[in-house]
Amino acid sequence: MALDKNGIAKRIAKELKDGWYVNLGIGIPTLVANYVQDDIKVEFQSENGILGMGPFPLEGEEDADLINAGKQTITSLPGSSFFDSSMSFAMIRSKKIQLTVLGAMEVSDQGDIANWKIPGKMVKGMGGAMDLVASAENIIVAMQHTNRKGDSKLLEKCTLPITGLNCVKKIVTDLAVLEVHSELGFVLRERAPGVSVEEIVSKTIGKLFVPDNVPEMSI
Amino acid sequence: MALDKNGIAKRIAKELKDGWYVNLGIGIPTLVANYVQDDIKVEFQSENGILGMGPFPLEGEEDADLINAGKQTITSLPGSSFFDSSMSFAMIRSKKIQLTVLGAMEVSDQGDIANWKIPGKMVKGMGGAMDLVASAENIIVAMQHTNRKGDSKLLEKCTLPITGLNCVKKIVTDLAVLEVHSELGFVLRERAPGVSVEEIVSKTIGKLFVPDNVPEMSI
């Protein structure tokens, strides 16, 4: 059965390692914070200027001066720090953030990502996504395997305007976990529970390498 | 009579304007702080990371964590701020400091300055001088008119390694106040009390323009 959003977030949370600094994009990536394992400590960075981001505040304790990059009210945890935007992207560009999780409209089998603009639709902008994908050494994309029309979002080449080239390392969709390899393209590493390799193959347009053994995810 | 060091500093202090931020180099320039007029307020910047530098501390109140760019113990005044070196030179390069006063070994009639290196002698380095002269829009050089051998320090072309090109606007020596103009070269504006135009002419090698009227300095 295909994973729901929380399932995708849960699977990604298993990638987190003790001591990592992590930037979570808007949407499914934000949910990852809810599933951090108890035996590790990670610090969440939000690019508008906080390290050590905590959960949403209790009702009545919202502070207009304390939001995340999605403009949601948040809290700060002990050990947190605030800083300005140039410092925030300084740490992003200098690769101090060990993991970036973000959504995508399309990913290519070369690791290109398109997630900011649909021609003909109102363009809202790239926000910090282009900076993040250009610098992060470890990018996981969280997305549905197909779009609303049922077309694959895993392509040979992105058709939408590019956010960054050759940057995505791993993709977790509702159907599968895939890695991006420069020679092999998408490498199918795990299937969602009950999802067949055939279904994944049929819903993937980009070059896909299927190893002999593709285990089901454990979540 | 030629000015002594304090006389040069006093004359330069008259250039200060209310509200200015000022960077004073090591040596004679440091003395300028002692002669700020009572009816204006200026803030002194030291490029190692302070705005609002005050006088030397009282004996016994020295703080090893509070020094100026000359490595002397100092104090801070109300309204002062501390910052790091990159911020310090950010404000210097972005021209937030209205006046820079520094010493020189040689100045050319094009406003070039040499003050950091004598070939054959132990080179200590340029410190912040190259950054200051490259960015400051208002540079006053405080120096003796001639060197120890009696040779002019106001030249057609600097013979020593350059610190910066076309940057000096005004020179206050023990003998004179001179401005640097792109066409006219050094323009003699004031004489030290009792010093003749002839003496200044004889001790100036670079192109010198002498206006009809060259008043004595009032200090």
Add this chain to the structure above:
Amino acid sequence: MISKVIHNLDEALDGLEDNMTVMFGGFGLCGIPENSIAAIRKKGTKNLTCISNNAGIDGFGLGLLLENHQIKKMISSYVGENDEFERQMLSGELEVELIPQGTLAERCRAAGSGIPAFFTPAGHGTEVAKDKEVRVFNGKPHILEHAFNASFAFVKAWKGDETGNLIFKGTARNFNPSMAMAGKITVAEVEELLPAGSLEPNAIHIPGVFIHRIFKGSVFEKRIEQRTVSKHN
């Protein structure tokens, strides 16, 4: 003696003219210079090019200047959440230049640091890199980006003193410090305006040297764009 402290908003905007390029601090509605924006609306300055990470919402923030047709061009990283913005952009009334957020911040910081240009990897291979110089450093392509050039910067701080020193609070800091450094004239509005010497010199985020005018804002509405809360147990 000269004072940076101003007592009415006309003084704050002295010299602000049609067609100027102006920076506004803030991220979303967080840390925006509300009082200056209101004053610019009242003054009616037109054809502004605004450098601001976002463009406000309908009826608040830069939305107030948009609906009054005072903005010719927005230079931002993200501009959603604003119907009037969308209408003006689609109709061609409003020009929009989108810039990666980190590049936007760094171009402000560069302007305030006397760095005319720098290389960044952000945007390489995208339409942002169009007509820009590309150079490879450490095996990776980077693009050359230039410092902004803004006649005014309007910023909002938490505490300020008479000499212009500023301290920001929480994530309301965001673009305010870099823009404060970048303005040819920087106007700071603060929640608390204190005598010189009231702020801990080690705790100051932006030294007063960058600030030309400072005033205590009369109103800070501080609207929240996305009120998200956790449940009480």
Add this chain to the structure above:
Amino acid sequence: MISKVIHNLDEALDGLEDNMTVMFGGFGLCGIPENSIAAIRKKGTKNLTCISNNAGIDGFGLGLLLENHQIKKMISSYVGENDEFERQMLSGELEVELIPQGTLAERCRAAGSGIPAFFTPAGHGTEVAKDKEVRVFNGKPHILEHAFNASFAFVKAWKGDETGNLIFKGTARNFNPSMAMAGKITVAEVEELLPAGSLEPNAIHIPGVFIHRIFKGSVFEKRIEQRTVSKHN
């Protein structure tokens, strides 16, 4: 769980090897990482390229590494006040590269900001510009300068917490923040080491993300280079 707090100096220097490029915070003797320098002297690592604004004095600061012949090259803006330095330099034992102070700071900040290169006016027309690209911006020539690349940065802060957040005091801040950002491994020694949550999040100068190892220095001698005083009335 992983902790950044280390309890002996061997751990602080783990991975430091001969021939590495290493940054040291401080200006003169102010804000130098005394404890790390002492540990490096004890460890005896050789042929270091040291990026530091100054080179210490005889018997203190980097002078301790110089007299032990551990430094191959100094990259500094000013290197006076040190007889042993002068002797080694004149004899050719020690290589010296002199860099304008602001460029030195900005090349550190660039390294810690993922900016591989930037243009600055400092040094144009001087021997510092030799073999460097020159480009005119706003009618003024600038030279292209590159980010440093340092395996280690040793910095000294006033207060720090277990997550690596740092606060500096007075002018002991100087090069420490930019270098803290720049090191591939950054080791911070602090006067006070506090539990996470002890520092005001608005007052932190360098967020812990940049710091890999932190320890409470056992001794801070804090020598004064030029003791200048005013007379009591």
